[in-house]
Amino acid sequence: MTIGDRIPDVLGIDQNGREIRREDYRGRKIVLYSYPKANTSGCTAEACSLQAHKEDLAALGYEIIGVSRDSQALQKKFADAQGLEFPLIADVGTDLLQALGCWGEKVACGRRTVGILRTTYLVNEEGVIEKIFTPKEIKTKIHAEQILDYLKTEA
Structure with a gap:
């Protein structure tokens, strides 16, 4: 997918077994991020950065959704262990990841x-x-700050 494309109607099932759909977020903005593997150092740093700045992003109208190939059970364990308060989609079949273009x-x-x-x-x-x-732009430990800095320059 590229800038200007609409994300898929159905994003997938999150760590709590809830189906996440684009329609659920109508009228709200989304930070949709893909990460290679739950409970690894880089992915944990990125998720924790986003969680730490969840309210700052919300103040700008953004909600966070993560997606990886991990199972629903592993996503749940990851969210619980890190105190993540946003959906983590378990895209085991890589349908969403492939549609987004972040599988390759x-x-x-x-x-x-080949992976995420x-x-x-x-x-x-x-x-x-x-x-x-893009992957080369993302600095996992400060990714939320990167997003916020970008949003401030666009305002």
């Missing part, structure tokens, strides 16, 4: 693999992507 070839430690490309999409009230943070 990557190089880690000199090895080529850490990406963040800022989505407007109509479900349309307005900004994409």
